[in-house]
Amino acid sequence: MNPTSLIVYLPYILVVLMVAICVYGVVFKSNIFKKILALFFFTDAVNLLYIIQGYRRGDSIPPILLPGMGLSEFTSRAVDPLAHYFVVTAVVIGLAEIATLSALAIYVYRHYGTLETRKIKELRG
Amino acid sequence: MKARTLAEVLFTAALFLVLAYAMTGYPEFGFVRPLGGFFLYHTFNEGNPGLWSGSPNAVTGILWDYRGYDTLFETMVFYIGTVAVVIFFERRARLRQTRGMSMIVSASTRLIFIFIITSALTITIFSVKGSGGGFQGGSIMAIAYVAILVALSKGFLPQLKINVKRAHLLRTLGLTIIAAMTLTPIVFSIATGTEAFALQNQAKEWAPFGFPAFLGLRSLSGGSIIPIQIGETLFVGMGFTIMFTLLTLKGGDEDGDGEEEGGGGEKKAGKEAEG
Numbered sequence: 001m002n003p004t005s006l007i008v009y010l011p012y013i014l015v016v017l018m019v020a021i022c023v024y025g026v027v028f029k030s031n032i033f034k035k036i037l038a039l040f041f042f043t044d045a046v047n048l049l050y051i052i053q054g055y056r057r058g059d060s061i062p063p064i065l066l067p068g069m070g071l072s073e074f075t076s077r078a079v080d081p082l083a084h085y086f087v088v089t090a091v092v093i094g095l096a097e098i099a100t101l102s103a104l105a106i107y108v109y110r111h112y113g114t115l116e117t118r119k120i121k122e123l124r125g
Numbered sequence: 126m127k128a129r130t131l132a133e134v135l136f137t138a139a140l141f142l143v144l145a146y147a148m149t150g151y152p153e154f155g156f157v158r159p160l161g162g163f164f165l166y167h168t169f170n171e172g173n174p175g176l177w178s179g180s181p182n183a184v185t186g187i188l189w190d191y192r193g194y195d196t197l198f199e200t201m202v203f204y205i206g207t208v209a210v211v212i213f214f215e216r217r218a219r220l221r222q223t224r225g226m227s228m229i230v231s232a233s234t235r236l237i238f239i240f241i242i243t244s245a246l247t248i249t250i251f252s253v254k255g256s257g258g259g260f261q262g263g264s265i266m267a268i269a270y271v272a273i274l275v276a277l278s279k280g281f282l283p284q285l286k287i288n289v290k291r292a293h294l295l296r297t298l299g300l301t302i303i304a305a306m307t308l309t310p311i312v313f314s315i316a317t318g319t320e321a322f323a324l325q326n327q328a329k330e331w332a333p334f335g336f337p338a339f340l341g342l343r344s345l346s347g348g349s350i351i352p353i354q355i356g357e358t359l360f361v362g363m364g365f366t367i368m369f370t371l372l373t374l375k376g377g378d379e380d381g382d383g384e385e386e387g388g389g390g391e392k393k394a395g396k397e398a399e400g
Contacts, residue, residue: 008153008154008155009148009149011154012145012148012151012154013145013148015148016141016144016145016148017141019140019144020137020138020140020141020144021137023137023140024133024136024137024140027136028133028136052154053151053154054157054161055154055155056155056156056157057154057155057156058155062256063164063165063168063182063183063184064181064182064183064184064254064255064256065168065169065181065182065183066181067181071166071169071170074165075162075165075166078157078165078183079157080157080158080161081161081164081165081168081183081184081186081187082158082160082161082164082187083161084184085184085187085188085192088184088188088258088260088261089188089195089196089199089260091260092199092203092260092263092264092361093199093202093203093206095264095365096202096203096206096207096364096365096368097206099206099210099365099368099369099372100206100209100210102372103209103210103213103214103371103372104213106213106372107213
């Protein structure tokens with residue numbers, strides 16, 4: 001693997017690192033709040049992957065056709081709008097998801113008095 | 126405990142290696158795919174109005190024209206998320222009026238509040254020309270309420286005439302706007318006997334119904350996109366407001382410290398039912 005191809009794959013490696021750490025957080029952390037945070041960053045890692053996929057190298061512009069700009073120039077310079085579309089909706093849905101999970105966590109705290117899953121397991125009920 | 130930590134680290138490292146190997150199968154990034162090129166080419170192509178969305182912002186065009194059904198059902202997912210939080214906490218929802226802050230604080234907060242709401246609406250309305258959209262505007266609108274909730278006290282919200290019931294009403298108004306814009310082409314189709322499909326924005330060759338692409342000003346283009354975005358802003362903003370208000374006010378308010386004013390009967394009944 002030569003140095004240029006390593007640079008090309010660097011964003012992917014970043015995404016993979018984030019995903020691995022977030023899976024670690026979701027699976028092995030015992031605090032429910034930390035699990036929720038890890039899940040939130042997991043969403044961000046996936047969004048980052050989308051943005052990387054839609055990026056255009058070189059002299060790129062946002063996918064907005066400004067007045068005075070020709071269509072051929074626009075199609076040859078703008079980044080992929082589909083990736084941005086997915087991220088726009090995914091961010092809001094992710095936030096709603098987090099709010100719902102937080103509500104559940106509040107109920108768990110009220111019922112058990114703790115957010116540690118190990119202690120909840122010991123409590124039995 | 127030590128062996129457990131080692132196992133966790135090994136698992137994470139193995140996961141990283143497996144995922145990194147999987148990533149080498151991805152294409153080299155930095156190039157736009159043909160599908161993205163299609164949207165870029167057709168989104169504001171005045172030479173081919175049969176396939177255009179009437180929106181210079183390609184993301185907005187995809188959001189409510191090319192992939193409109195997708196966004197519609199994303200909205201439904203958000204709705205269900207809001208309903209879940211409301212089901213958990215609505216029963217005990219009651220904002221109580223406290224004395225509030227000094228006049229300077231309340232006046233300046235109202236001013237900033239108006240600025241934030243205005244910027245949210247601006248981002249929504251000019252989303253076809255610049256960047257932005259209904260989801261972003263809605264999030265900013267929710268920020269206005271959260272800022273007041275965090276920076277000032279809980280008891281300040283009643284002064285702003287915000288309660289969960291009004292937020293529900295505004296959210297329903299937003300949903301009604303979206304539904305009306307979605308169903309207008311169908312009503313038109315039934316009335317005139319021509320072809321049209323739900324959530325249609327611009328006229329197609331086989332479906333002549335179309336919202337006017339330019340609303341008088343050329344800077345406000347996009348046909349049905351702008352009204353739908355306004356509905357989406359109201360829906361998302363008020364949905365987040367409901368969620369955050371219920372989470373912050375009712376989530377931590379277990380001890381019921383404030384029952385000094387009337388109307389506590391419902392809350393007490395709710396508590397008894399829960400216990």
